[in-house]
Amino acid sequence: MIPSKFDYIKASSVDQAIELLDQHGWEAKILAGGHSLIPAMKLRLNNPSILIDISGIGELNSITEQGDEIHIGANCTHKAIANSDLVQKHLGLLADAANTIGDIQIRNRGTLGGSLAHADPSADYPAVVLACDATIEVQGKNGVRSVAATDFFQGTFTTALEGDEIITSIRFPKVSQGNYQKFYQSASRFAVVGVAVVKDGNDVRVGVTGVSDAPYRATAVEEAYTGNADAAEHAVDGVEVMSDHFADSDYRAHLARVFVRRALEA
């Protein structure tokens, strides 16, 4: 399978990538690891006429500690995140989630920025980004802005990114107690249901992916939680639950309650 014709430009800086995006509008697409975009282009579901490869932009590749936060560049691969000492120490649930993605080969190429921008409703990172209350740093022709995780995901393959914007980094507050629980699609290893929990005493934040057309904070669980995992019964309150050949909506709702419970108890 061969995609439609396109031009390929390797950007050497964030500014150049944004200029190219602005110049070519919706005809252009950013290429990071390519492990969502290239399969879609081969199936001709996506036919950009220009690919702007950002993988060579070194400044998008760092993982640093900044006070109470860990900053992770958009281009960091799943493998780099899973293996990072800083991530393992301060964001154990993110390292664990990264390690559940696909397989070795996918983790060697796929990136954090690419996964968030793609916004697959079954992707793993969104649950963690929500539970951590992370901030997505984006840059466009009008400068930089910070988007709260809760404002970023808008629906299937839809985010708060404007056409001329790219994700540059994600700022995660350090987490002392948290975990990620996942029910795998057995072939692709995407999440049928993925639940991230971050705890601070009886305060809890719960991020859920795979269940609805967009990942969400299970606020009904968060409000009901007073130290008892029975709060998991509220996992899909007010949520329109997806149905597909992996799991119909009743089964998915059941899985969501079970995996929220496991994450609260872990």
Next chain:
Amino acid sequence: MKISIKVNGVSHSHDIEPRISLAQYLREELQLTGTHIGCDTSGCGSCTILIDGDAVKSCTVLAVQADGCEVTTIEGMANGSGMHPIQEAFKEHHGLQCGFCTPGMVMTAAEIIKANPNPTEAEIRDGLKGNFCRCTGYHNIVKSIQHAAEQIQS
């Protein structure tokens, strides 16, 4: 677009269309047909090669993305006439039947053993999540990789 790639230690330059996958480039331009294309959709792992030492599915990498990189394919594993210890182990322990998946298995095994020189059976099985075999039932593949790891360590 002009690209320069070092494959199995040999430098190559070609003018290619950006939409050509690395797997296609290796097979059709360089005639390195040991890299197999099974699914062409990033599912089966038979096209696995190493880019700068990392195992990747070459059907899902554009050749232009590998510009300036060092690529190792199954043809680059043997050292002169001697096979690589992973290849020897697959032969010795019947790690293949039809052999279609084998190049990808060997390349993924190289990364599994590099990251973890003494992998357990469970770690090997986990490492092979992205490689499908329709023949062997995996048992002898796992055994081959276990023996290869021991051989490389000794």
